[in-house]
Amino acid sequence: MQELIKVAVDAMGGDHAPMEIVKGAVEAAGSCEELKVFLVGKEKEVNAELKKYPYDPSRIEVVAASEVIEMAEPPVQAIRSKKDSSIVVAMKMVKNGEADAFVGAGSTGAVLVGGQLIVGRIKGVERPPLAPLIPTEKGASLLIDCGANVDARPSHLVQFAKMGSIYMEHVMGVKKPRVAIVNIGAEEEKGNALVKETFPLLKECKDIHFIGSIEARDIPSGYADVIVCEAFAGNIILKLYEGVGATLISMVKKGMMTSLSSKLGALLVKPALKKTLKRFDTSQYGGAPLLGLKGLVVKTHGSSKSTEVCNSILQCVTFTKQHINEKISAGIGAK
Amino acid sequence: MQELIKVAVDAMGGDHAPMEIVKGAVEAAGSCEELKVFLVGKEKEVNAELKKYPYDPSRIEVVAASEVIEMAEPPVQAIRSKKDSSIVVAMKMVKNGEADAFVGAGSTGAVLVGGQLIVGRIKGVERPPLAPLIPTEKGASLLIDCGANVDARPSHLVQFAKMGSIYMEHVMGVKKPRVAIVNIGAEEEKGNALVKETFPLLKECKDIHFIGSIEARDIPSGYADVIVCEAFAGNIILKLYEGVGATLISMVKKGMMTSLSSKLGALLVKPALKKTLKRFDTSQYGGAPLLGLKGLVVKTHGSSKSTEVCNSILQCVTFTKQHINEKISAGIGAK
Numbered sequence: 250m251q252e253l254i255k256v257a258v259d260a261m262g263g264d265h266a267p268m269e270i271v272k273g274a275v276e277a278a279g280s281c282e283e284l285k286v287f288l289v290g291k292e293k294e295v296n297a298e299l300k301k302y303p304y305d306p307s308r309i310e311v312v313a314a315s316e317v318i319e320m321a322e323p324p325v326q327a328i329r330s331k332k333d334s335s336i337v338v339a340m341k342m343v344k345n346g347e348a349d350a351f352v353g354a355g356s357t358g359a360v361l362v363g364g365q366l367i368v369g370r371i372k373g374v375e376r377p378p379l380a381p382l383i384p385t386e387k388g389a390s391l392l393i394d395c396g397a398n399v400d401a402r403p404s405h406l407v408q409f410a411k412m413g414s415i416y417m418e419h420v421m422g423v424k425k426p427r428v429a430i431v432n433i434g435a436e437e438e439k440g441n442a443l444v445k446e447t448f449p450l451l452k453e454c455k456d457i458h459f460i461g462s463i464e465a466r467d468i469p470s471g472y473a474d475v476i477v478c479e480a481f482a483g484n485i486i487l488k489l490y491e492g493v494g495a496t497l498i499s500m501v502k503k504g505m506m507t508s509l510s511s512k513l514g515a516l517l518v519k520p521a522l523k524k525t526l527k528r529f530d531t532s533q534y535g536g537a538p539l540l541g542l543k544g545l546v547v548k549t550h551g552s553s554k555s556t557e558v559c560n561s562i563l564q565c566v567t568f569t570k571q572h573i574n575e576k577i578s579a580g581i582g583a584k
Numbered sequence: 585m586q587e588l589i590k591v592a593v594d595a596m597g598g599d600h601a602p603m604e605i606v607k608g609a610v611e612a613a614g615s616c617e618e619l620k621v622f623l624v625g626k627e628k629e630v631n632a633e634l635k636k637y638p639y640d641p642s643r644i645e646v647v648a649a650s651e652v653i654e655m656a657e658p659p660v661q662a663i664r665s666k667k668d669s670s671i672v673v674a675m676k677m678v679k680n681g682e683a684d685a686f687v688g689a690g691s692t693g694a695v696l697v698g699g700q701l702i703v704g705r706i707k708g709v710e711r712p713p714l715a716p717l718i719p720t721e722k723g724a725s726l727l728i729d730c731g732a733n734v735d736a737r738p739s740h741l742v743q744f745a746k747m748g749s750i751y752m753e754h755v756m757g758v759k760k761p762r763v764a765i766v767n768i769g770a771e772e773e774k775g776n777a778l779v780k781e782t783f784p785l786l787k788e789c790k791d792i793h794f795i796g797s798i799e800a801r802d803i804p805s806g807y808a809d810v811i812v813c814e815a816f817a818g819n820i821i822l823k824l825y826e827g828v829g830a831t832l833i834s835m836v837k838k839g840m841m842t843s844l845s846s847k848l849g850a851l852l853v854k855p856a857l858k859k860t861l862k863r864f865d866t867s868q869y870g871g872a873p874l875l876g877l878k879g880l881v882v883k884t885h886g887s888s889k890s891t892e893v894c895n896s897i898l899q900c901v902t903f904t905k906q907h908i909n910e911k912i913s914a915g916i917g918a919k
Binding site: 396442466488507511520526 | 720721731735766768776777779799800801802804805815816817819821822824825827830831834836838840842845846848849850851852853855856857859860861863864
């Protein structure tokens with residue numbers, strides 16, 4: 250029998266924990282036979298949820314952790330002081346090789362800090378970027394970095410480009426992924442100091458397929474597969490994506506309710522529209538990997554329901570089977 | 585008779601010049617009696633367009649300029665060498681007091697450089713920001729700076745906040761405009777170096793109503809009236825706004841064409857939907873003012889049609905009548 254891929258899940262993190270987390274874990278284990286899930290958290294609460302479902306006890310295991318890191322806690326202090334918190338216990342399993350990956354929906358800050366302090370960086374990786382998939386007209390693009398390293402330097406961005414390429418090629422199956430840097434104009438001389446310094450470095454980089462600058466306007470159309478940016482810009486892109494989408498959809502819905510004929514029309518377009526808009530829903534891709542760590546750390550939305558949790562756990566299987574970290578380790582060393 | 589408000593328009597700038605520019609100027613002059621428009625450009629071409637319409641010759645005048653600055657030209661060099669270009673000639677009219685305002689749809693770079701080099705900054709203004717209105721669920725917010733000053737310093741952002749407040753209060757009629765700084769979290773300790781330095785300065789600033797950080801997600805809902813950011817971030821926000829909007833609308837349209845019943849429904853919802861989406865169209869607000877100059881400089885979209893040109897020209901009337909520049913001059917000096 251081949252060895253199972255082991256994922257340690259923070260059962261206490263997120264707005265709907267432990268209920269939706271446990272449900273998502275059961276769904277994931279049920280849909281992939283190569284998977285073993287550890288649900289880390291307050292035993293009583295987790296077991297109370299778990300017993301609602303039929304599951305294979307050889308594939309889902311509860312691991313006790315008595316503390317929970319709250320959203321508002323300063324991350325560094327929380328990771329250091331709450332040794333028996335679900336995040337710390339689950340991440341230690343990754344560090345010790347008892348698990349291949351960590352999935353959590355709790356405090357982003359705590360997941361980022363824990364990833365660096367507990368799991369640790371791959372040798373040569375300067376800064377681990379948070380890299381969610383964002384929906385586009387053509388499918389999905391990887392936004393790297395979307396919030397882990399504000400005020401990053403050019404050398405960091407070059408590593409982001411390499412790691413993002415490896416991810417898109419081997420996890421998402423995109424051949425020769427197109428890499429672009431977020432800029433305020435298409436010309437090479439445009440940009441702020443960081444972009445102007447990074448652009449020639451990306452151009453010289455032989456192991457990526459660099460296609461130049463990308464203006465924010467062209468991101469939703471799917472013009473590039475790997476979208477490289479500093480975390481402050483990346484966070485704006487990710488959140489505005491959600492914000493404009495939500496506002497427009499709410500306005501469309503309200504707009505369709507303004508007259509009798511539009512209300513009738515709304516009933517008729519609803520199924521088709523729902524399908525279309527689902528394609529533009531960020532939650533379908535599961536969580537965002539924090540790349541460049543010795544083990545996989547995946548951060549899912551705080552508001553994650555079971556589907557997103559399940560997708561985040563399943564993502565770890567491809568990542569681990571494709572030996573992404575070995576590829577990153579080799580790629581970061583290359584020119 | 586009261587004195588007319590004089591607007592010098594670059595008749596040669598933009599994708600649809602001179603046709604749509606001339607048409608927009610005729611519309612503006614026709615809808616506002618206090619206005620005099622100078623159409624600056626190649627006399628023959630401009631007159632050929634102008635004679636298509638009935639207009640009051642005391643209120644529209646053609647001013648000759650033999651050269652045109654092209655989109656691809658390096659801005660500083662173009663402004664310096666093409667002395668008889670439509671942008672330079674029109675801006676000189678503002679500098680010399682022959683016009684109160686400039687409106688142009690041509691090269692953004694040339695308009696920004698010309699504004700600073702020819703029209704000149706108001707004493708005390710460190711950097712003039714480009715500040716478009718962006719649509720929100722509640723109306724519109726001012727995005728300041730959206731592209732004029734990359735790598736700005738904290739003191740610049742504080743001035744942007746002051747100028748933006750004055751604009752929203754006196755041009756848009758918003759009482760006590762809410763000012764927020766774009767950030768990657770709501771807490772005061774979040775952000776990059778620039779935001780962390782600027783935040784306390786905005787908090788101390790007595791002549792604005794500062795409400796703290798705004799995450800990009802909350803911009804479309806209309807959470808703040810004045811959205812302060814560095815130009816690189818602002819440009820991303822502006823362009824992603826357009827990009828996500830365009831992609832979603834195109835997907836909604838396509839989605840509605842997928843089945844017979846949805847096609848029928850589409851016919852019924854179309855009028856209501858059109859009205860809703862028009863509210864989210866950036867062009868309805870005319871161009872973006874470049875604030876802090878001795879005279880008003882307005883940059884409109886390169887793709888502007890007559891309506892946007894007309895709105896941009898009309899915007900100059902309120903700006904001038906409300907003595908915005910005198911208020912900026914007084915405000916920048918204040919603590």
